[in-house]
Amino acid sequence: MNQPTPPAATTPILRLADVSKTFVGTNALQDISLEVHAGQVLCLLGDNGAGKSTLIKILSGFHAPTTGTMEVDGEPVVFKSPRDASDRGIATVHQFGGTFPLMSVGRSFWVGVEPSKGRGPLKWFDKKFAGEVAVREMRSLGITRVTDGNRLVGSLSGGERQTLAIARAVYFGAKVLILDEPTAALGVKEASHVLRIIMQARAKGIAVVFVTHNVLHAMMVGDHFAVLIHGRKADDFHKGERTREQITDLMAGGEAMAELEAELDKLQAGA
Amino acid sequence: MSAQLSEARPQAPSGAAPRPPSPLSIRGLVYRPEAGALIGTLGVFVFFAVFGGSKFLAAGGTASWLNVAAELGIIAIPVGLLMVAGELDLSVGSVLASSSMTLAIVSGHWGGPMILGIVLALAAGVVTGLLNGLLVTRTNVPSFVVTLATNFGMAGLTLGLSRVITGTTSVGIKPDPASKAVFGTLIGGQFEVAIFWWLAVAAVVAWVLQMTKYGNWVLAVGGDPVSARACGIPTERLKVVLYVASGFGAALVGVIQTCLYNGAQVANGQSFVFNSIIAVVVGGVLLTGGYGSVIGVILGTLTFAIVNQGIYYTGWNADWASFILGVLILAAVLMNNTFRRLALSARAGKKA
Structure with a gap:
């Protein structure tokens, strides 16, 4: 307000x-x-x-x-x-x-909402489309190194995996x-x-x-x-509305942080 | 506040993406769970072709390992699917025994129609699978323990009931020609008709695992059950269905064996408990779930069967077969681990 x-x-x-x-x-x-x-x-x-x-x-x-x-x-x-x-x-x-x-990027992206091709009991999971969309959506979030939807998720870096998950959420x-x-x-x-x-x-x-x-x-x-x-x-x-120090102090429980600083100072002085 | 993403990475601009490797290339194969299994199967085949000689390669030799592979494969494929989903089924041995005894008692001892015996035998497998599935998903007791318990329980039940009903532990049966043809013939006097059942089971399960959304669910549940549930997958129902499939597979082999050998024994089938796990693990399925393929399980089954039968063609003492199998299992699993690590480190965009 x-x-x-x-x-x-x-x-x-x-x-x-x-x-x-x-x-x-x-x-x-x-x-x-x-x-x-x-x-x-x-x-x-x-x-x-x-x-x-x-x-x-x-x-x-x-x-x-x-x-x-x-x-x-x-x-x-x-x-x-x-x-x-x-x-x-x-x-x-x-x-x-x-x-x-251990799943591919494309498979992982679509877990629970798999795109399908064909009709009736012969519907199949459209892996090519799944992989393409996953790669494209990651690319739109700035990940350009993942170009193959068949790559295993475990081979991605931590940031790439985060991006994959966020891309998935945004896409859906x-x-x-x-x-x-x-x-x-x-x-x-x-x-x-x-x-x-x-x-x-x-x-x-x-x-x-x-x-x-x-x-x-x-x-x-x-x-x-x-x-x-x-x-x-x-x-x-x-x-x-707050400074970084104020927030940090609050999270650590205010005085605890001040105590720690004092203690560290003392240790430093002693060394 | 602007949300532009000016990537500072020295990368080609979008559009000029390097082409992903073809699944048929060597690097593409590394992505596949069956990479190690293929080497294993080819390796043992060549080994026994060399040391087993022409008899191993002749129709009779081929039939001997294909028959073993077919019966094991019908059980190993659904068991493998369960293991991809992160669960074990150790009850297949007793399911096989109870199914074959059911058929032999209903259609042999009591003289009921074959079809009735077959349906009840398969139902025994389905019911045990259902029980396994419900116990595993409702109690959260590890499936190792649950199915170990049902394996013992069913074994006792089969033995007890057989003795009460027939007074013996082995019952003969005379299958009618149709049942014999469908389940228990030897084609050309050598090849079990079970080989076709195996191919049919493999085709259906491979389709489900690779090509349908349910296959994706199986991989997801085995990979990370919590995330899978968060993605809206009915993880419990899925596992129950997989246990039913596994029970059905074991019961089908029970029917096949009963029709083939014109009878059933209560002690049949226990060797399938561990042999199916060996076939699945040698085939590149991760014991803890989330990784594996039907082709891999087929190759693992073939590897097992070739070693199991090939030893008889070498002229060596067959006592050593288990030793070779033990070494082989370790080697296969180590190789599969290596390939999995390769798949996990394969950086598609990088030059090798």
Whole structure:
């Protein structure tokens, strides 16, 4: 509302209201409220164990929330399976691309939505088309080194696998793209490529949920930020409202970081 | 904020993509799971052609290993499909025994119509497969344990029921000419009609695995079950169907053997449990799933059968056959691993 960049008056594509998730005895998530808008990048920040994975699993239909509600385009929804989420245009890409290392690029791209040729019981999987589309879509996201749809996914680099998974989601009309630590396992060059792809998806009007613990990466592409600590939303702010140090301190638990610095100083002085 | 992608890579502009290697070229073959298996089959064939001499190469010699391969192949192909999907089936031995005893008891001991016996025998396989599939998908107990249990359970059930019903463990049967012709003839006095059943099973399963979306599902489930489910594949139903197919294959061999040998014994078939796994693994299927082909399983089956029978043509003591098989399995699996690594590192755009 106080932000000039996004037209905030629109209905969010995805809205979570007071979502909590309890696993036998532990509160994994407590009262999380979030809004995800088209053409914006929401960065979910948090340390390991902060509840990011649980939140992703709720968004992508693997878990149902214990309490709280979810809305897609203003309509309340209950996801019973990942299929339900993907039917509503929510696509999740996991850290290692979530693809199949020993399948070909073309096969992997089309798992679950295989294109077919022919008719009746003799319908067959159109592998040539599958491979061509996969290669073309990766190319449109800047991967030019993959030219053969028969190549095994496991022979691609980490960034190429991420790109394959994102290309797949975009091609099948994802409206919300959830990226789970897409840059965590990548080198500097490949990570910057993935960040570029995030901006490309954003420009296409896709809502991107970028889950990361890398504050620098988040600040480069994010429009809106939410910080999770111990299953609670500790902060929620727009681009430019916090400095990198503020965010890092918050994620690490503020004083913990200051303590660490002091301790490190002492060690250095002693050495 | 702009989303242009000006790739800084020193690459040819789009459009001038290097041509992917043809599947028939040597580099194309490396992509295929059966690359190692082909070398293995050719290797053992040449080996026994040299040491086994003309008798091995004559019709009689060829028939001896083709017959072994056919019976094993009918079981190994659906078992291989299951292994591509990441599951094992160790129950095929007892399914074979129970199917052949069912046929022999219904149509031999009780004198019922052949067709009834055959249908019930095949149904025994389907039901066991269904049971395996449901147990594996519902309980999440590893399929190794589940099917090991059903293998023992079915063996006991077959033995117990046979003894109660017939009082013996081996039952004779006189198949009618039609059943004999379809399941148990020797063509030219040497070649089992099962060879054609094997080819038919291979053709159907190869089509399904390579050319249909279901084949893609099988590969995906074996490769990464969680991602496969996330992509909307009904992973549990798929596995149940594959177990039913595996049970059906073993039961079909039970029917074939009963018609061929005019009788059934409760102890039949246990050798198929491990032999089918050997054939599948030698054929380049990854034991943990996600990788493999029907051609590979066929080649693995042939390799097994050639070694199994070829030894008798060399004039050497046949006691050594198992030793050769053991060495061969290890060599084949190591070779398959090498080829898989090659396939994973094959960079299509790179100059070799």
